[in-house]
Amino acid sequence: MQPLADRLRPEKIEDMIGQSHIIGEGKVLNKIIKNQSIPNMIFFGPPGTGKTTLANIIANTTGKKYVKLNAVNCGVKEIKEVIDTTKQDLFSYNGIILMLDEIQAMNRKQQQALLEVIEDGSVTLIASTADNPYFVIYKAILSRSSIFEFKAIDKSDIFKGLKRAVDKIEGLYSYESIKIDDEALDCIAETCNGDMRSALNKLELAFNLGIDVPSNSVNVSLDTVIQSSSLKRLSYDRGGDDGYSILSAFHKSLRGSDADASIHYLARLIKAEDMQGITRRLLCVASEDVGLAVPQAITITEACVSSALQLGFPEARIPLAQATIYLAQCPKSDSVIKAIDSALYDLDNLETGDIPIHLKDAHYLGAKNLSRGVDYKYPHNYVNHYVKQQYLPDAICDKVYYNHGNNKNELAFKHYWDNLKK
Known part of the structure; x- marks a missing residue:
């Protein structure tokens, strides 16, 4: 039997759940569809957010022949053969929409060859991918396409979609009674990770589990959903957009001194067991964002990182959390990274x-010649181990790379040197 998600797939844009930022009234894709002037497009975003559904709706609305292929199990040769066969029936259609799912599965040469299929204008490409297209799609295709990001669907919208599905389910089956509790739907919406297809699959599984054959009825409660559901799936691709975004949010939360957000993103990274990503971010923050405001932060962080690497997961979560909370609470200073980046820029x-x-190496015979x-002054021979002399090259002798941060430690050093150099 066809899965519930496919049987309930929306046929009109008004029936779609989520993506109001691009398909809502007056939004760009809504206007494109109404004008029926469809460009080549790339849809990217998490699974189950409506990419394939919208491509199908576009084809139906514009009267074009809809051809759906998956790049995982076909190459350019197979695509051309399907298109050539389809073109024989074009007298009854207004062109072809090629829905190419998982376009990132095609290598660079295959994507280059794909241009031949769409160049003559008879084929409109709608490619979909869960990855960031700027990471995985050939630039020539990107330049010929409009790119639209699909976002994970809000829990409230998922719940609305499930309620709509329940209304339709009652017409699909001939049971004496069908009772599906709102608590059950709320649980599904909470655990489906913004994926409408996943939500409908969970509903279908719970529905089948809730069938009572003797009474010819169905009862889906919260307990039914819990029994039929696995753990919530987190979206994390270590080498892709999700992974980089979580690492970015982790680093920025540490920099922003938000311990709660930092721990949240650490938990996501721990779930993905991305030890390397976590430890690199922690060590970087210790110098880039805490720096000389708390000079010992790098030592404490390194000790926590070393402990985590020795322990491994799951115990590693404890020293990693210790370092995370510590760095989030530390006073912040970016004087270190500003100094080195300014010097590198010059x-x-x-x-x-x-x-x-006078600073050049003089430890060899003939150096004095x-x-x-010759004119180097050895600071330890002077009061307070300091003597004024030029260290920077003549061309940049007045450059200032290091500016003290406005924190207790750096201001103490500044006060010390200001007084001494007077």
């Missing part, structure tokens, strides 16, 4: 000049 963009001759190190 190396790339300025003529910085030669090292002052070249005046190397």
Whole structure:
């Protein structure tokens, strides 16, 4: 039997759940469909958010022949053969819409060859992918396509979609009574990860589990859903957009001193067991965002990271959480990264000049004949181990790369050196 998600697939744009930012009244895709001037398009976003459904609706609305292929199990040769066969019937259609699912499965050469299929204008490409298209799709295809991002569907919209599905289910079956509790639907909406197809699959499974043959009835309660459901699936692709976005949110939450958000994103990363991603971010934050405001932060963080690597999961979660909460609460300073990035920028963009001759290596015979190190003043021979002399090259001798951060530690050092250098 056809899955419930397919039997209840919307046939009109008004019946779609979610994606109001692109298909709502007055939004860009809504206008495109009404004008029936369909460009090549790339739909990207999580599974179960309506990419295939919308492509089908576009084809039906515009009177075009709908051809759906999956790039995982077909190449350009197979695509061309299907298109050529379909073109024989084009007298009764207004062109062809090629829905190519999982386009990221095609390599660069295959994607280049795909251009031949869409160049003559008789075929409109709608490609879909769960990955960021800028990571996985050939630039020539990107430049010929409009890109639309599909977002995970809100829990409230998932719930509405499930309620609508319940109304339709009653017409699909001939049971004496069908009772599906709102609590059950709410649980499904909470655990489907913004995936409408997953929500309908969960509903169908719970529905089948709730069938009572003797009474010819169906009763789906919260307990029924819990019995039929597995753990919530988290969206995480270590090398893709989801993975980078979670790491980005983790780092920015640490930088923003939000311990609760930092722990939340750490939990996501722990669920994915991305030890390398976690430890790299923690060590980076210790220097980039805490830096000299708390100089010992790097030492404490390194100790926590070392402990986590020795322990492995699941115990590693404890020192990783310790480092996360500690770094989130530390005073912040970006003086370190600003200093080094400014110096690197000058190396790339300025003529910085030669090292002052009194700083050059003088530990070899004949160095004095070249005046190397002759005028160097050894700071430890002076009061407070300091003496004023030029260290930067002449061309940038007045450059200031390090500016003290406005925090207790750096201001203490600034006060010390300001007084001494007077």
